[in-house]
Amino acid sequence: MQATDPRPTPDQHATPIADWLRLEQAAGVGRRSVHALLAVFGTPGAILRAGPQALGAHVTPAQARAICAPVTPALAALIDATLAWLAAPDHHLVTCHDPRYPPALAEIPDPPLLLYVSGRVELLAQPMVAVVGSRNASVQGRVDAESFAAALSGAGLCVVSGLALGIDTAAHEGALRGIGSTIAVVGTGLDRVYPARNRELAHRIAAQGCIVSEYPLGMPPLAANFPRRNRIISGLAAGVLVIEAAAQSGSLITAQLAAEQGREVFALPGSIHSALTKGCHRLIREGAQLVETVDDVLMAMRVSPLAGLPQVDAAAPASDDDAILLDALGHEPVALDELLARLALDPGMLGARLLELELAGVVTRLPGGRVQRIWR
CATH class of the missing domain: 3.40.50.450 (Rossmann fold)
Structure with a gap:
């Protein structure tokens, strides 16, 4: 018969991460209220241990009761799932007290409590x-x-x-x-x-x-x-x-x-x-x-433009005729009939040249039989 491990099993529902999740999920308690409580009590654990009477000096009685409520099965499942998720590589839970929390984000009027x-x-x-x-x-x-x-x-x-x-x-x-x-x-x-x-x-x-x-x-x-x-x-x-x-x-x-x-x-x-x-x-x-x-x-933004930044350039026209066609396309979508009128070309010839330019990434076809030049 296998011996039972005498060591106590840690209660993962009473860890710092669980404390943050309990505050985040407390019914009717918004982020601003939690931030205000953190400013007074310091940590989520201290808030949860404070009791309804002490909390009632800073939030409504209903909010105080919600914060002090026992862990429900749904919340326990969420805590378990979050801890399992955090066990995977490159998964992090960054709290507003974490040194990794972005300082600029902390300055906005309603900063998140947690960043997954x-x-x-x-x-x-x-x-x-x-x-x-x-x-x-x-x-x-x-x-x-x-x-x-x-x-x-x-x-x-x-x-x-x-x-x-x-x-x-x-x-x-x-x-x-x-x-x-x-x-x-x-x-x-x-x-x-x-x-x-x-x-x-x-x-x-x-x-x-x-x-x-x-x-x-x-x-x-x-x-x-x-x-x-x-x-x-x-x-x-x-x-x-x-x-x-x-x-x-x-x-x-x-x-x-x-x-x-x-x-x-x-x-x-x-x-x-x-x-x-x-x-x-x-x-x-x-x-x-x-x-x-x-x-x-x-x-x-006071960032020095870097010389030689990679640029994506449109393919160069293969001929003077293509340059004329691209110039006729202009900056806006254009219907094929209008483009034919501008260029006085045979429809078959225009279609073939547009296909070549489309394959080169210089022209795109739009709904309604229109085409447009792509500027890069």
Whole structure:
């Protein structure tokens, strides 16, 4: 018969990590209340030991009772799952008392209590710039986001974005090419990837950069989570660059939060005819810095532009005829019929030349039979 180990088993529901999770999950107790209690009592453990009467001098009676409530089965399961998650390599729980907690984030009005981090936690100490924009980005917008992010990362800035489709995805892709790498701030628990189409990208970010969330494991992609996580994107960064944003865009929330937090706000202008640039033009009217080159961002953030930054250039036209065609395309999407009228070409010949330029990455086809030149 196997002997029973006489040593007591540690209660993992009474550890410092469990204390933080109990405070985070206390019903009806917001982050501001917990921060206020931490300022008085010092640690989560001291708060939990204080009792309802002592806590009642600083929070409502209902909040005091919620904080002192015993651990429920659901909370115990969350604590167990979190401790198991933390046992995996490169998984971290950074509390607001942790020296790794980003100082800039601690200065915002409503800083997270906890940051769940998957990947290179040391990136939280690096200088950062956020790149955000439309989920329904144009081809040109995605090209701009990727090339700007690559250059910013190449200059040593860590690029922060939100892992959404469109501009965020392009920004992460570009930033992974540089030494600054990238941080994705998400609106779910880190045991989930949203959107699912970015699963492979999320894995690469976790390996080469890091993914950050204030939400506990198991948190689904609730609509209300994403506007709230935007304050973390802007709070981490010294500046926010907006590339393509409609008039009612979530990116404008991030830009507004950045301005309120004292961060620099940059906006890339675009066509007056495009709905995707209305938000950027509004930001510029309201005082955001108009950006034409990466150097505009680097100089405003007091980062020296680096000579020889890698640039992604459009393929050179193969002939004078191609140069004429590209010039006729201009800066805006154009219907094939209109392009034929501008050039007086045979439709078959125009189609063949457009295909060659499309394969070279210089032209893209859009819905509705339109084509557009890609500027890099």
